[in-house]
Amino acid sequence: MPELPDVELFRKYLDSTSLHKTIEEVDVRSEQVVGDRQPEELTTVLPGRQFYSSLRQGKHLLVELKKSNYLLEFHFGMTGFFNYLTTQEKLTGHPRVVFTFVDGTRLVYDCQRKLGEVSLFENFDGFLSVKNLGPDALNQVDRSKFERIFTNSRAMAKSTLMKQEKIAGIGNIYSDEILFQTGIHPRVKASTLAKEERDRLFKKMKEVLNTAIESEVEPEKMPPDYLLPHRSPGSSCPKCGEDIEKTKVSGRSAYFCPRCQKAPK
DNA sequence: TTCCATGTTCCGCA
DNA sequence: TTGCGGAACATGGA
Numbered sequence: 001m002p003e004l005p006d007v008e009l010f011r012k013y014l015d016s017t018s019l020h021k022t023i024e025e026v027d028v029r030s031e032q033v034v035g036d037r038q039p040e041e042l043t044t045v046l047p048g049r050q051f052y053s054s055l056r057q058g059k060h061l062l063v064e065l066k067k068s069n070y071l072l073e074f075h076f077g078m079t080g081f082f083n084y085l086t087t088q089e090k091l092t093g094h095p096r097v098v099f100t101f102v103d104g105t106r107l108v109y110d111c112q113r114k115l116g117e118v119s120l121f122e123n124f125d126g127f128l129s130v131k132n133l134g135p136d137a138l139n140q141v142d143r144s145k146f147e148r149i150f151t152n153s154r155a156m157a158k159s160t161l162m163k164q165e166k167i168a169g170i171g172n173i174y175s176d177e178i179l180f181q182t183g184i185h186p187r188v189k190a191s192t193l194a195k196e197e198r199d200r201l202f203k204k205m206k207e208v209l210n211t212a213i214e215s216e217v218e219p220e221k222m223p224p225d226y227l228l229p230h231r232s233p234g235s236s237c238p239k240c241g242e243d244i245e246k247t248k249v250s251g252r253s254a255y256f257c258p259r260c261q262k263a264p265k
Numbered sequence: 266t267t268c269c270a271t272g273t274t275c276c277g278c279a
Numbered sequence: 280t281t282g283c284g285g286a287a288c289a290t291g292g293a
Contacts, residue, residue: 002271002272003271003272006271032288032289059272075272075273076271076272077271077272077273077289078270078271078272079270079271079272079289079290079291080272094290112289112290112291113270113272113288113289113290113291114288114289114290115272115273115288115289115290116272117273153281153282154280154281154282155281155282155283156282156283159282159283164272164273171271171272172270172271172272173271174271248284250282250283250284251283251284251285251286253269253270
């Protein structure tokens with residue numbers, strides 16, 4: 001689930017539930033999600049502090065702590081999400097890290113497959129240097145940066161959109177959607193796109209990401225001509241009715257319409 | 266039982 | 280040097 005639009009919604013969720021509450025206790029229930037860092041770092045640094053504000057860089061959510069430079073970073077892997085609990089109910093699902101606030105409410109980081117990460121950084125530069133992330137697809141990639149990225153890339157269009165060190169935030173699902181909305185085949189080489197195609201791709205990249213956020217990432221709320229709800233074998237193109245095809249691009253499954261997105265020569 | 270899955274990383278090869 | 284395929288990581292559903 002978690003690509004840029006999902007993480008943006010997680011950010012808003014955290015903002016509306018957990019900001020400005022003093023942390024009482026941090027329970028690391030799976031040490032695998034804290035990466036190289038010691039669980040003690042979280043359990044000793046965080047209690048007594050408050051989440052002050054949040055920001056998002058690509059698929060990473062960063063939370064600033066009040067009266068400190070520390071940044072608490074969340075990455076959601078393929079299966080991560082938050083669950084805010086206001087009652088003493090028993091934990092369900094796959095809780096990996098639980099933040100308990102002094103008012104008794106809890107913010108649960110749930111991640112079934114444990115491919116996500118909860119980690120503490122001294123400051124923003126420390127985070128950036130470790131993660132090697134490019135500019136955020138929604139907030140930091142302007143037309144000229146996009147132009148440079150696409151004309152300099154030797155990779156296929158889909159791979160280029162997904163490369164986090166070039167553009168941060170787009171994953172497998174939304175790269176398919178952006179290419180579908182632009183009418184570009186996922187295997188087309190990025191550098192062979194015409195200027196007019198790069199213009200459209202840039203616009204659609206922003207449009208699709210914003211639309212997904214506005215739709216709260218729910219397929220039913222997205223425009224009727226979106227591929228996302230039809231991204232499965234045997235479904236038909238929401239624009240022309242053709243059978244949707246599935247292929248592999250750089251090892252990832254790619255869905256596309258062979259009529260709307262013509263194959264490269 | 267086997268294959269596949271929204272993420273990232275690492276290795277070998279072209 | 281860049282990009283690709285494949286494997287690995289961890290877990291579960293079809």
